[in-house]
Amino acid sequence: MSLRRILPWIVNALALAAAIGLSSLAAVAAVPEDQNTVSSCAGQSSLPVTFQIDCSHLADPASKQLCRTFIENQACKVFPAYRRITGIKLEDTCKSVKFTIYQDDNWPHPKGEGGLALHCQVDYLEKYSVKFRSNSKMGPYDVHELLHEYQLALGPLPSMHPLFSSSMAEATKAVGDDEQYQRDVKNMQNESQRLHDELAAGKYASLPNQCSLAQTQVEESLYLENSKLVSMFYLKLPPAGAKGNSQAERDARFNRMFYVVSSAKPDLKKFLTDHGCGPF
Secondary structure, eight states: OOHHHHHHHHHHHHHHHHHHHHHHHHHHHHSOOSEEEEEEOTTSOEEEEEEEEEOTTOOOHHHHHTHHHHHHHIIIIIHHHHHHHHOOOGGGTOSEEEEEEEOGGGOOSOTTOOEEEOSSEEEEEGGGTTTTTTTSTTOOOOSSHHHHHHHGGGOSOSSSSTTHHHHHHHHHHHTTOHHHHHHHHHHHHHHHHHHHHHHHTTTTTTOTTHHHHHHHHHHHHHHHHOTTHHHHHHHSOOOOOTTTTSHHHHHHHHHHHHHHHTTSOHHHHHHHHHTTOOOO
């Protein structure tokens, strides 16, 4: 066979090989990395806190594809939102925050926990992190566990989730998820009224955490009256005292803040003291 006749075959074979090679390279490039780090955001200088994510414990490729978007949202949207809301500089307690994502079958913590803040590190199940709110216009994000990391700067807390309802709702609004924010407000309205009625009926009178429930009702009702008060909660919270580890002092510290933020409403003080909160 002459060279002229076989030359087109050679050219076509080389073209096919090149196409296959490029396709393979594209496939490799499309495979998400198990670990990602975000140290800066578009249009901004470097972040004061570096955010990392480890998705090596996930088997589902679809979940891994969401990891980069999730950690970018945490770094570039949720982190600055809480910085504005709380006035807390997270870098004073954490130079970096690492999210490690797990499946149900390799979760290293007790069942029932969906996520745990471990001081500058968050362990999270995929369904509550990279898959959570993944259908929102901004992709997956979370406003719960990062708030725990921020609140480490507050010192001894009266309960596991003080100021969470208002702070999370405000952060959701700040990142631009208005649909979820409206749902959060509706849920808060219902819960605030339910807590008020159940506390008034004496449903929790015998429980040791009655004061925490009363504080939650006060927090939510104040926020619903004026959403700007959520930042005042953090601004007006007194510093933790040297003897601030007792439950009574933890409660009193937050109660004093609520009283000040409410413009010293006598009925608010009476509501708290009538429902398990000691003198403050």
